[in-house]
Amino acid sequence: MRLKAWLFTCLVIFFTNAIAQQDTIQATIVLIGDAGELTNGKHPVVDAAKKTVKMDEKTTVLYLGDNLYKTGLPDDAVPNFAIAKAPLDSQIHITRGNTKTKVYFIPGNHDWANGGKNGYQSILRVQDYIDILGNEMVKMLPRDGCGGPEEVKINDDITLVMMDSQWWIHEYDKPGVESDCPFKTKAEMLTELDEILAKNSKKLILFATHHPFKSYGPHGGYFTLKQHIFPFTDAKPNLYIPLPVLGSVYPLTRAVFGTAQDIQHPFYQSMIRDISDVIKGNPNVVYLAGHEHGLQMIQDSSYNYIVSGGGCKMSRVSKSKNTKYAKESTGFVTLQVSTNKNVKVNFYEVNGDSVKKAYTQNILDFSKIPELPKDTLRDVEFVYKDTVVISASDEFKHPRGFRKFMIGENYRKTWNEPVSFKIFNINKEQGGFIIKSLGGGKQTKSLKLEDKNGKEWSLRTLEKDPEKALPVNLRGTLAQDVVKDAISASDPYSPLAVAVLAKAAGIPAAAPKFFFVPDDPSLGYYRPLFANKVVTLEDRDPVPDGDTKSTYSVLNKLYEDNDDKIDQPALLNARMLDILVADFDRHADQWKWGTKDTGKGKLYYPVPRDRDQAFFKSDGLLIGYLSRRRMAFLKGFTKKIKKINAFGFASRDFDRSFLNAVDEKKWKEVAEAFVAKMTDDVIVEAGNAYPPEIKPLRTAKVIETLKRRREQLVEQSLKYYRFISRDVVIHGSNDAEFFHLSNDSGEVNVKVYKISKEKRDTTYLLYNRNFTKKVTDELRLFGLNGNDKFYIDEDVDSRIKVRIIGGKGLDTFDIQGSNRTHIYDFNAEKNVVLESSRTNNHFSSDVNVNSFNDSRYQYDRVHIPRVNAGFNAEDGILLGVGFWIRRFGFRKDPYAYDHKFGALIAPSKNAAYQFKYRGEMNQLFAKKDLIINAEFVNPTLNSFFGIGNKTEFDKDKGVDFYRVRYKYISGDVLLRGRPIDFLQLSAGPTFYHYWNDYRDNESKILANIAGSSLNDSLRIFSNKMYAGLRARMDIDYTNSELFPTRGVRWITDFSRLYALNEKSYSLTKITTDMTIYAKVSDISKFSSVLRVGAGHIFNENYDFFQAVNLGSNNFLRGFRKNRFSGKTMFYAGTDLKYSLFRAKSKLLSGDVGMIGFYELGRVWAKGLPNGSFHHSYGGGLYFAPFDLLLISATVGFSEESVLFNFTLGTKFNLTF
Template sequence: MTYKYITLIILTILVSSCALYEPKYREPFDKSTTSENQEIEKTFYLIGDAGYANQGKSTPALLALEKYLDTHKQKGNYTIFLGDNIYPDGMPEEDKKDRAIAEHRLDAQIDAVKNFDGQVYFIPGNHDWYNEGLKGLEREEKYFEKKLKDKKVFRPSKGCALESIEITENIQLIILDSQWYLEDWDKHPTINDNCPEIKTREAMFLEIESEFKKNQDKTILFALHHPLYTNGVHGGKYAPVKHLYPSQKKVPVPILGSLAMQIRTTGGISTQDKQNKQYKSLVKRLETLAKGSNRIIFASGHEHSLQYIEHKGIKQIVSGSGAKNSYATLSNDGLFAYGGQGFVKLDILKNGSSWASYYASENNEPKLLFRKEIYKVIPEFDVSAIPEIKKQTIAASVYEQEGTEKTEFYESIWGDHYRSLYGKKIQAQVAILDTLYGGLEVVRKGGGHQTRSLRLRSKDGKQYNMRALKKSGIKFLQSTVFQNNYIEESLENTISEDILLDFYTAAHPYIFTVIPELSDAIGVLHTNPKVYYVPKQRALGKYNSEHGNELYMIEERPEKHHKDLVSFGKPDDIESTADVYERLRRDEKYKIDEPSYIRARVFDMLIGDWDRHQDQWRWAEYKLENGDHVFKPIPRDRDQAFSNFDGGFLGTLRGLLGFANQFQIYDEELKDVKWINASATRLDRTLIRNSGRREWLNQAKYIQENLTDEAILNAFKNIPPEAKGEDLKLIMKNLKGRRANIVDIADRYYNYLTNLAIVMGTDKDDFIDIERMKNGKTRIIVSRIKNGKKGIVVSDKIFDKKDTKEIWIYGLDDDDVFESRGKADNPIKINIVGGQNNDVYRLKKGRKIAVYDHKSKPNTIDKKGGAKIRFTDNYQINNFDKNQNVLTTSSVLPVIGFNPDDGVRIGPMAVYTINGFHRNPFSSSHSFSGGYYFATQGFDLGYRGEFAGILGNYNLLVDATYTSPNFAENFFGFGNETENNQDELDFDFNRVKLSIYGISLGVIKNGRLGSYFEYKGTMEGIKVDNTPGRFITQEANLQDPEVFNRKWFAGLDATYRYESYDVAVNPTSGMRFEINLGGRANVDEIDSTFGYIKPHLSFYNALTRNRKLVLKTATQGQFNIGKDYEFYQAAKLGDENLLRGYRTERFTGQSSLAGSADIRYSFKQFKTRILPLQLGVFVGGDTGRVWIAKNDTSDKWHSDYGGGFWINSANAMSGTFNLFTGEDGARFSFSFGFKF
């Protein structure tokens, strides 16, 4: 009978699976819904994963696409193949056996568009990378180019990450090679070699952010192989039949199949599944960037299905069934899903709307299954109702006056800042854009991280920036703190936004007006910002909805059309910082005017301008008669000068969080030269190549001598009269005082800056000559190699050991020669990174020199000279990253918790992180923790240190623990049915005071995909206190006369852990697997040894389509091997050990096993006046037991039940509150903490 039931179930699953590939609709599809009779600007045909045609044949989807294209006018339109152009393993070499079928599969796709009179693009997918990585991509790219006679057909080209293509003035196409992001770059030594702009994943995100901002008024089609959202197999959605046949084999495995599906669904073990850690990091960042833009459509393949998804406002087209079929469902965000072959037609109309039409292949003919309007027509702003402004000036303020009136108590906490000026009205000139600067038109929105701005253009092509004086605090947080979590809408109209807006009042609202004359006095180039009142007006058009009727700053945008401007130096051209770096690498003829740059940087410190990242600079380019090109800096965006970050809160924050020391109080002294220069230090180290201390001091003296009192007075006359007062007098006084100290300030900053020196070659053949000199000095000369000999000198600098502790030398590309010579008793430590191609090392004197170069590429070691040579394909080491952070940071945050055994626990968590040359992901991290327990008056202290670069990809680990003598654990005796007499004898009776000293030394490795490995040796000393009147002294009967003596234990311990969650704070899908095993030996009685195994497995599974209801299950245990363990080393259950309704360490035995299950419900995030909050509730229960070694007759399993709630705010602050009931009564606990 059982056999018949099993057979019936299997048949039911198989039959039902046949229907799972039919179209699925959120709502009934109305075929009359159409975009016809509306003018189409461009059409894109989207098809992916089409590279699996059998020999001599095409695929149904390709044939359907071909017929559609042949019967519809297509001139000027686009067809995009979304990756996986060759199954299974990319493009082999010409002499390989699989080459013929690979070519045929490409030809089948080419044939489908042979009559297409438009542009065709092929983008790479994961399978295209599977044949020697970049080499396979290159072979595929060349094949396409030859067959289609088009050098632009394969995008992005040369194995690079990203390409942005302007289709029309209203449409932008961005193509990302998503597999580039997912790949392990250590396996591809030449990756990004041909990509001058993007050499890191972070640089890719910054470029995408820039493209989104530049094209935010357009419809952006973002094509990438891997979808951000999917309800197919890569998104953890499987047909029921997969529980029987989890692999490609035809043998059913009913129970193991379900377990395999559970692990794949929640675990994200493969990089190709959306649940994977690396995949999720890509999605989270793209999601955050996209939510800040208006009209983005993501188009992807990867899944062998057709899907249309709208996830929290983001539009996702999945069209990956060009050659295969696969299961897909709707889940909570899908509007359409189809598991058969087909393609998608995307129409973008001239009115701004866009439509997606999904076609299946039915008998090789296209059949319309679904059509959806993705974006509606862009509404026009009605400018007819805008009143005409005839006034020449208008009185206005940045903020409403009532918003700037604060109590003394408020100001004592948050500071005075320049708050009153923000609420004070000034008479500002009215700007009518039609006439200003000869007439201006709006080009697009600006892209600042703090500002609300528009880019304007005059009739002669000159561009201007128009920036509102009222900034956006939310945008600043979004771009800096919450890069992977979109929070802008959540913080609008909250007290948090009010606080951020108040934070900005630390900057003087009109201080930018003094900068031009101050800059002229010392010969620093500058923009010429002016204050205007910009009313709503016809010229603002659709931007009237967000702009107008407030105060703005308008200034020239440093770009090529302003080459005639005197304050820009009347250059031959104007470049961005990224362009300057690219040219410095390209050729030795490109140079920085170092004295001018240093003067500008000293000026930054003089005026207290802390916000000097690379986008705050433009560069005037001068072409000299000798062929050199010299770049002179044009600083811009000086609105943070003379900032006054006073108040008790910021003072406290500067002590707790290192980065907060950027926010200083402007006065005569500059106390922290490190942090006020944090945003520019990376520029200083990589742009200044020849100048030393003397130049910094000379420029400081120049400023001191030329910035006269008269120049200061004249500059400050430009402040609006209404804003002049005591604040301005104090600024001028402090400016003069800081001018007197500026030489000392420059000297102190140079001491910090030169502690680490970075020397760069070019992307051509270079000769790097290292000469060790007397008195700890080292001279490094970088010269070009011409005709095999030393040529033009690129840089020449002497470094002094008294100033410089470490030098990093980057040879960059091409064949470089490194030579060291000379003697030195105590030389500076040097790290040499050879870079690409065959580098030659002639190190006659290699002491304190470490060489790093590619392991998989040829290099030549002529002489080693005692240098340490390490050949490695570690991408982070071999790549020069100009944006690499070398700051040392610190933070101190509180942790609060409560349970009945410990009482209230409060303590700090302090983290000190050092970023140096070796990183994984930091050079070293030092965590200090402490906790005081009010119920026992005990405390514990902990230290955990990680040190990178010690053993390859493993970090060195050092752990230390100390507890006070009255630190307590519980002990109720050995056994599964021990008694708890807390009602009669109180909580103290079962408390055991333990004094613990512990230290461990080992190695750890954090895998890039979610794995964690830890191996360590331990030593700990534990002393049990002989406390009268306790269970341990009266009833424990431990039969050990030395139980109250301090015992020392040595041990070995190994841990493997794998974690994957869709959202770490509140998972709806995820898993954790951990196994910890090891052994301990009593060092005084070496025969007293035992081992242990501690496994853990937990899952999160969404139970409802909207993913609000989630089942969390967990199982864990401890199994001691041997009997020579102390009671505090035994297996235990209670409280956090999966019996939440019982006291900590409630049951003790040789082995333990417990399980738990919770039903969790998450409410929708909501706003409060303070912060956005998400609240969740849960109910659940636990069951578990322990076993003892001998005479265990218990068959009892202990259970509890209960629930609680949790809160979370922007993933930065979270708390959990629990109430569970077991046999011993109810138990309440909570924990609360912060994360930055």
């Protein structure tokens, strides 16, 4: 018996060992999040992970964001840079001594400067620092501030997919459609994620972001009693200031509504919903995240969610029914994946030097993933035809009546004409292609293909889908139909003609070939997108060496090395072609760059691509109107070149960056040389490049128009030269340069030399151009990095303003000239400004003083005249004109100045008129703005029912009896500061002049003072003048200017007016109004608005027009305008909105809902019966067409009135 037991035990041990040997660990993934701080100079969690986990080729370390607190990595010029980067160094060194372990960093919100304005620059600094270390096993992904997704193969069974979740919710500058990111929009990212999931369907997919998709910590809305009583401890752990009741405002508000970093916030919710919709149906995905300062294991019916954010901090965490493990602790997590495809999770708690495995569990067996349904058509041999006769599109039918009048005939005949196309055989064309990825712009789709020789090609759809180019609120509406129909203004075959012109001009460009793509199973995943469509096939790199660079990467090369240059005359030659063919869509992403070796560095020459808009022309009223007013670049391919300055709108920054070294003489020389190449023979050849079926429709017209535009090209291009030369930016590089400004026969000559690292000489000239005041107003010299030198000769006395931005490094400024020179630099650096220099110095402790932005130019706005209209019950319709002028300037946020003036005159017998002006001049005095308001109204129409909370409204006398008319002039000059984004503080002198005419108020309340609580009729009709001080606080922390659903608006206005004549009373007055907008989630049908406010006059005496008021126009919608007036007021109310449905009519699409409101308020007046609060309630309907305008109709009830109110936006409000 004992022998049998012994044999059985041996067998169990044998088979157990056998199974264990078969199920060995094939990969270990270490998860550490929010590790951005050290503890006493050490990193306990990183050290614990290094001791606990074997760091070898099977191990991958993944840092889940917030790798540096609190605002990411500062500029290395900042004095505390070494201290700031220390936590990052500690994380990188986890694999010190072992170069086989791979380390990946995912960005978090703190790495993006805590989600602030400088977040993009901050994340690039982290990436640059990691790259400089030169360790190929350590990377930050996604790169360049892109959103991802980034696919990394761990091994044959495991794929790691990383996305930058902060990119999704970041509200400030981030890479977008004109960046070098492989996926530039959220839609493209989701498409790529879907593709990654499809091709890895049988693998374990680790989906990693910084922000968790499920959590029960503070970011998930969890707060304890401690936060209600001691609310400041979340910001400062030891700040125990008791605020019972009041302290609950913060945790309750955040728990329900959240910030952008909380799961409850609409931005965050939208990200979760969009990504989860793509992932669902893929059971082999495990979600990985940090963000919360603790450890969580959450497991629902579909997925596992691991939160490892205890890298250096701890915060509270609760549990739900799906929580398997949760701990308020520092620590890390490991995932162990066995060869048998079992996934095991281990949670380690770290306390100082001690490490404890606190939880372990097998969470997934991905060997049992169900097979995905096969595409049965793939097994059928597909038969290709040679050609097909079909039109480019059948979407543009010939319009009639109003539609033709608005949109135009355009190129509809060209689109509709059947053409013989060659069938695209993906397996045979160019020897056969493999599909690399999906791409495309805002309207077209493209496939990146690779032939058997490794050469890349682009297959692009000819037909366009405008949906992606439209704002979400306009999709599926008449606007989408209009935009789609307007595509008929594009010539589908223009690339054929442009290719001929480009060749003649010596411009390297792809020669497109047209094909028809059949419903080919070989397209696989992309089959629904490209089947049965006309496409173009182009060489992606039409240069001799077959290698081109993107504009973004070329810019980086120029900044890194001043030996590299742009072939600016070649680019200008290419831009002449753009003007000739009216191709207005030439932004930076429409260019690639070939490379020549100069022996000294690289010379980049332009390779234009994507000729979608060449020959664009519309004969419809809509495009015609837009081209005259707001979108002048749409003038199109007409015989006369019109509005050349506006033509460059899409390339406004590109041209100013890449053509800044070409002077007028060279510009004219290049333009004339280009025109000489555009011979009649070349133009005729271009016109005949169309398909045979299209030639009768297009050839003659194209030839004639090209010849006419050729005649004007030199003159018009020089006009454009002068336009882009008003403000010229000249930048150095990260090497050292010498900028020298001298006088050249009355012109300012700018030379930039390379300062050799070895010989420290300046013999190598990088830049040379003359400037004249007739053309140029301002020069901006950016040194960028390096120890740069700036010298202006004594005889330079031009009126051209010179701004010098030194950049990082020890810069030297020797400014001898008498021109206006401004110097900007970081004052922590030991920069040298020679004593004799004549400059205005703007040295700052803010490292951003040296920032350089390529995307800087904005077109000024000048609207003269501007038609105005108004209405009131007594004067009727008022008509008038005005103007609006907005100018932009250097570092003026959001613009340099804005002037609005309007005049209104009533043609009625009353001959009322008014003039209003508002001027805003930003950063006029250092960081302070100047605001000027002025108003002259003759007369105004208002309502007055007397002073007091219990005044009577005698309905027998009618509303007209309570109307008052008086004249006034008001104005104030305010100095405004904006210390943070959502706060404005203004203060300055103010003036007010009142006068009245008895005849305007005869038989009305002002002429019958007995019932108005006024006691001096002479004062009412006397001239009154005041001057004093006004101060104002504006807080606007809302999620939308037009339709806020979250946040706070709070306005407080204080004024102290001194009487300037004996009939006036001095006055001190304050009013405050706070509005809180709340919505539980972006998909909730309910939203609410809470409004509360008060006002008070500190003086015993005041005039009726100075009193604080309540009524339909201010806070009590069930009462007449200004129904109650007094010395003090208080009001509170709430609106509840419920969205009934979303109208989806093509004509009018938008949200339709109900409004319900309740309000209360009262005034106090000394010596008069105070009474009680007045109540107002009611409701109605609202409609938000296209989410661009709010239209509402409500009825308000009170004890004395039933009032109907109709509003249209914020400008029109009618109560009756």
